[in-house]
Amino acid sequence: MYPSVTAVVPQDDYMLDITFSNGESGVLDMKPYLDFGIFNRIKDYKSFEKVSVAFDTIEWESGADLDPEFVYDKCEKKSV
Numbered sequence: 001m002y003p004s005v006t007a008v009v010p011q012d013d014y015m016l017d018i019t020f021s022n023g024e025s026g027v028l029d030m031k032p033y034l035d036f037g038i039f040n041r042i043k044d045y046k047s048f049e050k051v052s053v054a055f056d057t058i059e060w061e062s063g064a065d066l067d068p069e070f071v072y073d074k075c076e077k078k079s080v
Helices: 037-042 068-074
Strands: 005-011 015-020 025-029 051-054 057-060
Touching (some): 005 051, 005 057
Antiparallel strands (some): 005 015, 051 057
16 A cells, blocks of 8 residues: 655646655656646646645645555655
């Protein structure tokens, strides 16, 4: 079972600082996904900034969301 997302903070250049329930944290680069499907909705940076934690993962006001396993696997973990 993957840890859930407990906090997300949007950063410059479509990066997300993410904290997980197991105490790990990292950065997720969303740029590679912005041209696909529903993620076109967050290409506008003002829409991208409207990210929040919901149901153990992250979602945007536009309706885009990510699978928690994807978030954990793709997140570049920060060293402690």
